[in-house]
Amino acid sequence: MARKYFGTDGIRGLTNIAPMTAAMAMKVGMAAGAHFRRGDHRHRVVIGKDTRLSGYMLESAMVAGFTSVGMDVTLVGPMPTPAVAMLTHSMRADMGVMISASHNPFADNGIKLFGPDGYKLSDVDEMAIEALIADDVPLAPAAQIGRARRVEDARGRYINSAKATFPSELTLDGLRIVVDCANGAAYNVAPSALWELGADVVAIGVEPNGKNINDGCGSTAPQLLRETVVASGAQIGIALDGDADRLIVVDEAGRVVDGDQLMATIAMGWARRGLLKNGNLVATVMSNLGLERYLAEHGLGLVRTKVGDRYVLEAMRTRGCNVGGEQSGHIILSDYATTGDGLVAALQILAEIVRAGRPASEVLHRFDPLPQVLKNVRFAGGKPLDDARVQAVIADAEAELNGKGRLVIRPSGTEPVIRVMAEGDDPAQVEAVVDRICDAVRAAV
Known part of the structure; x- marks a missing residue:
């Protein structure tokens, strides 16, 4: 069954437009609270947020939802997502909530949920919560309504x-x-x-x-x-x-260093010191082929997953790896955190620079990325990737790139867009392949 509200990273949307309304936030609080009420102890949820104006509204609505089903709420205010994950586990809370739309503009907002172990929820948990959102959640008796309090030392x-x-x-x-x-x-x-x-x-x-x-x-x-x-x-x-x-x-x-180069730097440094587990780095299908070749040259492997840090983490846990992430800069170091942590990843990068005693430009640029082209095709409905003409063009492109590059085509998890990415040794060939596929998708829709 397809999920109605949860995407690749929680629930997200334009504020005050469904599903990102105060009413929905309260329902999510009620449903998630009911789902995580297990046992007869006082249940607690940690709620953090970023700095968006709408965070006040959604925070208040979620407090109402959680307390109405008998959960106590610990508010930590503006805090990074990984901090909420860490605090959820360290404070022995039953779950955690981060109110944020990550890198999106301020008018968007979102709700990310964590289990008591500080990890993002599984598909099974999200589906169970969605079912409760659509149902009437039993409310707590008057004497068992939850309380809310703020923790002042969360930043420290x-x-x-x-x-x-x-x-x-x-x-x-x-x-x-x-x-x-x-x-x-x-x-x-x-x-x-x-x-x-x-x-x-x-x-x-x-x-x-x-x-x-x-x-x-x-x-x-x-x-x-x-x-x-x-x-x-x-x-x-x-x-x-x-x-x-x-x-x-x-x-x-002043040159930008992306997540692929950063992951390569950390993985190589940890491998030299015997800290890299299982000899592999986990990344998504969007990571550059240059990263894969670089790791192979140094005896390390690259495990690829679907797009989304939750899938990276799932593969890391399954395979026993401790370094993974995305080209966009989500870097998960599972020895230290249960989710991507920009500050912790930065400290590992800084440690590599300090150890090397050389400029960042020499330490961080590990490989020459292959030419990569990514284009989006917006569509109004249907499943254009199921069209026989589109599939034929994709098959021809894969045959053309065989051994010389990669092709990744996927529907977006957050908007009605088909993302077409290709990379290879020949930039003109890569551009032409992407254009042909995009044209076929447009014709199909």
Whole structure:
């Protein structure tokens, strides 16, 4: 059965338009609370959010939903998604909630749910919650309605947890770092953690006003970071997204380093020190073929998954791997976190630079990526990828690229779009292949 509300990363949409309304947020709170009420102890949920204006509304609605079914609520305010995951587990809560639309514009918002172990929910749990949303959830008797309270030391707990992942024998003394927090959830914790580890910190994107999250800043808009790194003479720039589970880096020359290069750097460093488990890195089908070839040259493997950090993590847990992520900068280091953590990943990158004693430009650019083209085709309905003409064009393209490149075609999990990606040694061939497939999809719809 297809899920109605949950996408690849929780529930997401334009605020005050279904499903991202206060009424739905309250229903999700009621349904999720009912689903996770197991046993006769006082049940508790941790709720965090990013800096969007709509976070106040959705937070209040979810508090009403959870307390109405007898769950106590612990509010931690604006905090990174990985912090909510960590706090859910460390505080022995029954579940956690992050109210955020990640890297999306401020008008969007979303709801991400975590189980008591700090991991995102399985498809089975999400389907069960969806069924409860559509049903009448039993409300708690008056004497058993939940309470809500705010925890004031949540930021300190997360900062200490993140700092503990940085090797104790190293220091960031003398390193000038520009950190762009996207006017989002990490606007306070990321600069503080870096400064406490000894860095000379230049912080940008740290003045949230409810509407400027991800607006011309952060991991999806690195131009401001590039300019600031060069102008300030910094050795490196770090860009997080709105909920700080994503990391993009800029080297001292202002060049952007994507998630594939960052994962390669961490995997190689950990492999040298005997820390990389199972000899594999886990990434999605969107990671560049250059990454796969680079790892193979050094005796390491690349395990590919569907797009979505939840699928990366699932493969990591199944195969016993401890490094994985996405080209977009979601990097999961399961020795330290149960989800992508931009700050923790950045600290591992900084550790590699400190150990090497060389500029970021030399340490982080591990391989030359193959030419990669990604184009989107919007459609109004139906299943264009099932069309026989489209399938024939795709088959021809795969035969043409065999041994010289890769083809990835998939429907978006968040919008009515077919994403067509190809990569290979010949950029002209890659461009032509993508155009032919896009034309066939347009003809089919």
